[in-house]
Amino acid sequence: MTRKRLVLTVLHRLAVLAYVAFALFPLFWLLKVSVTPTSLLYTEGIRLWPSRASLEHYEFVLTHSSFPTFFLNSTIVSASTAVIVTIVSSLAGYAMSRFVFRGKYWIVALLLLTQMFPLVMLIAPMFKMLSPLGLTNSLTGLVIVYVAFNVPFATFLMQSFFDGIPKDLEDAAMIDGATRFTAFRQIILPLTLPGIAATLGFVFTAAWSELLFALMLISGEKATTFPVGLLSFVSKFSVDFGQMMAAGVLALIPACLFFLLIQRYLVQGLTAGAVKG
């Protein structure tokens, strides 16, 4: 029996390990190509690590391309989108979770409806709307579009987190002397931190890697975000893989940092002990 269990455990670990390797391999390849000098890229065949590693691609990307600008743009757009969406969706999600109000059904239906269209369909009308307002070719325009597209899903996400928090807690706070908003701010929000962190992370990555709208709404280099910038390495006759990969590795850094910051809130268990469980 114990022997059988041991074998099963080992098999289980191996399977997990294999999956992790499968998931991480592209990232490793990204890193590998980014440090491979252009001269060795096609000559060495397939090997796990180049015979000579160099940072020449990084140097080029950081000093001779517009990548720093793209980076800054992406950071501004993603962070603003994440913050705005999280604020709006936590308020909306709270209302959805706690209140009964006229038209709630229709609002939920509308929110769902917005998630059903292929984005491509919406590009032309979106452009038509933003253009006269001077919001094409601007980061503000992008933020507005991203916020609009992310709020519905984030609202549902936040609602599910609020649903998990007992209603008695606000009732108790309100009887203790808090207004509903104070109870929300001092009691409910601190307990929803994992949910807020998840929403922030989700929206940040969604905005960080968004390509379609950025490509269609932005034309000048000044407002270009990083995913669109990556495309500039693809020219008509060649693809500069080394530089592209180096830029890709650099692009991973903010996302990694961001998750490092919020990861402790992603760990659930804060609400334990609130009510008899």
Place this chain on the structure above:
Amino acid sequence: MASITIEAITKTFGAVPVLHDIDLSIGDGEFVVLVGPSGCGKSTLLRMIAGLEDITAGEIRIDDRRINEVAPKDRDIAMVFQSYALYPHMTVADNMSYSLKLRKTAREKIAEAVGAAAGKLGLDPLLARRPKALSGGQRQRVAMGRAIVRHPKAFLFDEPLSNLDARLREQMRAEIKRLHKSIGATSVYVTHDQIEAMTLADRIVAMHGGIIQQVGNPLDLYDRPANLFVAGFIGSPAMNFVEGHCRAGVIETTDGSKVAIPEGIHLTEGQAVTIGIRPEHVRIVAGSEAGSYTARVDLVEPTGFGTIVHVRLLGQDLKIYTLERGVAVVGQPLHIALDSTRLHLFDRETTNRIG
């Protein structure tokens, strides 16, 4: 301290009526228990006093001040929830002082009040802990501490002991009663447990189907239940009911047995009645005597202190509660006498008490 007046309160959830025209006045310092089966509207009524539910119609006053439109935070009441509802991200001390902080009480005063309440409830060693590090009984105590720390006008309890095991529940019950004696605050207590209601209440309000069935002190409800619902709800083991009709000056039960009509009660010929008799008022007699019955023992349930004996009599499964041991043996006949002064009679049409 305050009095609470409830006048013609009605509550509907959408189209579903929950409370019908409730009138109740709770005196200063009184301990009132709302008791009834789940869904009877007792918790809704309590939450309306707290301000957590809107009032559909009617008026609630605390000390003659109409509070229908007053926010919960301005009603100056404290509430203990069934789930305890402790703030999980705060320590016990912070949980208890939260209400005082919201009122911008001076820090020394807060420390003093929390210290006093913690001392009263034996919470001193736990003040720095978070709720998740507490046992159920300790959480319950913190919830009580949070309520008493601010000396509110009234305490509301929403089934505070339902989540505790039997032993702890008994202990906390006594503690709540002691606390009420020492603080003397007006209290409204909701429970579905009639023993809690009997032991704690100055006055019991028995509710069923959104209507107050009877209001009175615990022994009143036990001795003179106003209708079949109260008779069946108060008392454990529950009252026996026997159906019958008035025929020629006696009550004839469905199996043809005859029960004498208690003195001073007038029934019309043919009137459909239900006889109620508490298991502890059914006497087991040594031999056949005038007006006694003989029945076969069906089941014997010893409870330690007493014994519940089930017999088949008057067309019913009749329960008898006796303190004598070994008088009943399953399958053996038993002689039983009904004390006519202890009989309760109810009109079967209206379910109300007769006499």
